Amino acid sequence: MKIIEKNAGQKIDYELNGTKLSFADGALTLDLARRQRDNAVTLDIMVDSEGSLTTGKGLYYAAQVEIPPREYDEEIIPAPVSESGEADEGEDTGGMDGQRERVERTPRPLDTDGVVLSLFAVDGIVIY
Numbered sequence: 013m014k015i016i017e018k019n020a021g022q023k024i025d026y027e028l029n030g031t032k033l034s035f036a037d038g039a040l041t042l043d044l045a046r047r048q049r050d051n052a053v054t055l056d057i058m059v060d061s062e063g064s065l066t067t068g069k070g071l072y073y074a075a076q077v078e079i080p081p082r083e084y085d086e087e088i089i090p091a092p093v094s095e096s097g098e099a100d101e102g103e104d105t106g107g108m109d110g111q112r113e114r115v116e117r118t119p120r121p122l123d124t125d126g127v128v129l130s131l132f133a134v135d136g137i138v139i140y
Contacts, residue, residue: 023132044122054076084117
């Protein structure tokens with residue numbers, strides 16, 4: 013995980029365990045793999061008016077997490093062959109022999125080396 017300090021001052025404590033990112037001794041824990049999508053995801057970690065950590069809206073920024081887009085392994089599955097030895101009829105996908113192929117996409121596990129954690133100063137902010 014790449015760490016960026018956005019400004020000077022004390023930062024919130026964090027811990028990365030596998031794909032789980034915890035802040036302030038477990039006050040907020042995010043499973044980064046569950047939040048990963050096909051496009052990049054940005055999560056704002058905020059402190060609300062009661063000193064609780066939240067994602068989204070709050071009074072003060074504590075951190076920002078950028079999760080990279082999901083990556084896939086792709087495998088081309090050839091068209092099924094009938095008993096006569098010819099490919100089953102189907103839509104022509106542009107292959108030379110007119111067979112219908114499909115692509116099977118398997119998501120790769122999240123590589124936390126691609127996650128970016130930006131930290132903001134939390135001097136004087138009480139976090140519960």
